[in-house]
C-alpha cells in the first residue's frame with residue numbers, strides 16, 4: 073500500500089512538474105529541520121555556470137526532489153553525499169525561463185514539503201562588467217580597525233568573540249557602516265578601488281577580527297553588518313567611482329564552520345591522523361625534483377589549527393566554491409577578487425575555478441596572494457604564462473612580493489654599493505622578462521601582513537614619500553594599506569599583526585584625533601596608538617600621496633606605457649615611463665648626499681625632452697646635468713613628446 077501511495081505521489085509530482093499553475097498553498101513549507109539551508113541562496117537566468125544546489129536537512133537524502141513554479145526550471149540530477157543530511161541537486165535553467173520564485177519540493181511516502189528559491193533576471197551588462205586594471209589604485213582596509221560606524225553591532229548574539237578594543241587581537245568594532253561613512257576620504261586620497269580583508273562571518277572563538285577563518289560563506293559577519301548592508305556599500309562605492317574587490321579564501325574554512333559538525337563528504341576537507349600544517353614549500357608546485365609527498369603536504373596541510381584545509385579535488389567542494397564566487401559577483405555587483413593564500417590551494421582545481429569565473433565574466437580581474445620572493449615562481453602562477461610543465465593557472469594578477477621586499481630593503485639602506493639601496497629595485501625590474509603580463513602585477517609598499525612601512529623606514533617621512541612616488545609611477549597597479557598614507561606605525565612591534573593593525577584615529581566616537589578630516593590631520597600629533605608624526609606631518613604626507621594618485625588617474629603613460637631604467641650603484645635610481653605621446657621621468661635619490669642627476673647619460677630617451685613639469689609642484693622643470701637632487705628625495709617630471 074505504501075509503495076502504491078509513493079508511486080501515486082511521484083506520478084502526481086511528475087504531472088505537475090513544469091505546470092505553470094502549481095499552487096504553493098497545497099504543499100507545506102519546510103521546517104528548519106527538514107531543510108536547514110540551500111546554497112547558493114539564489115540564482116539567475118542566463119548564467120553559464122551550471123547550478124548545483126547544496127541542500128542540508130535531516131535525512132534529506134531519503135527524499136525525491138522536484139522544482140515547481142515554471143516550465144523552464146527543472147531538476148536534472150540528484151546526487152547523494154556520504155552524509156544522509158545532504159543532497160546536491162543539479163538544476164537546469166532554460167534560457168527562456170521566467171525569473172521569479174520557484175519551489176524545491178521534497179517528497180517521501182506521499183508527504184511533501186517545499187522550500188522557496190529565487191531565480192532572478194540578470195542586470196544588463198553583468199557578464200561584461202569591467203574590473204580593476206592598471207588605471208586603478210587599490211586602498212586596503214581591515215574593517216575591524218578602520219571605523220566603527222555602528223556601535224550597536226560591536227558584539228552580536230550570534231557570534232562568540234566579543235568586543236574588546238583594549239586587546240590587540242580582539243575585536244575593535246569597525247564595520248561596513250564605518251567604511252561607507254568614510255568613502256569620501258578614500259576618494260580624496262586618489263584611490264579608485266577598495267580591497268577589504270574578509271567580511272564574511274568568522275565565528276571563531278578568538279582572533280576572529282581578521283576574518284580569514286570563514287564559518288559561513290554566504291553571510292556577512294553580523295559584527296560588520298548584513299548582506300544587504302554589504303550590497304549598499306558596493307552601490308555607494310560605485311556612486312563615487314570606487315570599485316569593490318572582495319577578499320576570498322577558498323583554501324581553508326574556520327574550524328567553527330557550520331559544516332564541521334557533519335560534512336557532506338568524508339573527504340570534504342583534508343583529514344590527517346594528527347595535525348599536519350602545510351610545509352609552505354610553494355616550490356613543490358613547479359620543482360621538477362620535488363617529491364609528491366612534499367607537494368601533498370604543501371597543498372593539503374592546514375594553514376593553521378583553526379583553519380580547516382578544504383579538499384578542492386572533491387568536485388562538489390570545487391563546484392561549491394565556483395558558484396559561491398559567482399553568486400557574490402552577481403548578487404552584490406563586485407568588481408574583482410583578491411584570493412588569499414593562493415598557492416596553498418590544489419593548483420589544478422584552483423585553475424579550473426579561475427577559468428570558471430573568467431568564463432562567466434571575461435573582463436573580471438582576480439589577484440592572487442602568491443607570497444614568494446622568487447620571481448620565477450611568481451611568474452609561474454600568472455595565467456597564460458608559458459610554463460614548461462604546461463600549467464596555466466588562469467589567474468590574471470599576482471602580487472609583486474619581490475618588488476615589495478626590494479623596495480623596503482633598499483629604501484631602508486643609507487648606503488648604496490653592490491646589490492644594496494636602490495639597485496635592489498633595479499635588479500627586480502631587470503627580471504621583468506619572465507612575466508607574461510606586467511600590467512597585471514599588483515605593486516605595494518606594505519599590506520596588513522607585513523611590517524608597517526613607517527616602521528620599516530624608521531619613521532622617515534621623506535622615504536615614505538619616495539615609496540609612494542614609486543607606487544604612483546611604476547608598472548602594474550598600486551595598492552596602499554590604510555594608514556600608510558599618513559605613516560602609521562605599529563603600536564607594539566612585539567605584537568606582530570595585532571600591533572600593526574592599528575585603529576584609524578577618527579573612526580571611533582570619542583577619538584581624540586580625526587585623521588579622516590583635513591583639520592584633524594593638520595592638528596594631529598604623536599599618540600601611543602600607531603601614529604608617530606610631529607604636528608603637520610600627517611597632513612603633509614596625506615596631501616602628497618593624494619596629489620600623486622589624483623594625478624595618476626588620467627595618466628595613460630603610467631597605466632600602459634613602457635619602462636626604461638638606468639643602472640646606478642650609488643643609491644639613486646632613474647627611470648622613465650613612456651609612450652608615443654608622453655614621458656614621465658622619475659629620479660630617486662635615496663642616499664644621504666645631494667646628487668647631480670646624470671641627465672645626459674639618459675640621452676637615449678631624454679634627448680630633446682623640453683617643457684617638463686614637476687608633477688608635485690606643478691611648476692615648469694628643466695632637468696640637466698646641473699640639476700641637484702636633495703638627499704632622500706624624489707623628483708617626478710612629465711613631458712609631452
Ligand SMILES: [Ca+2]
Nearest residue numbers: 222226245247
Ligand atoms: Ca561596530
Ligand SMILES: [Ca+2]
Nearest residue numbers: 371372416417
Ligand atoms: Ca590547501
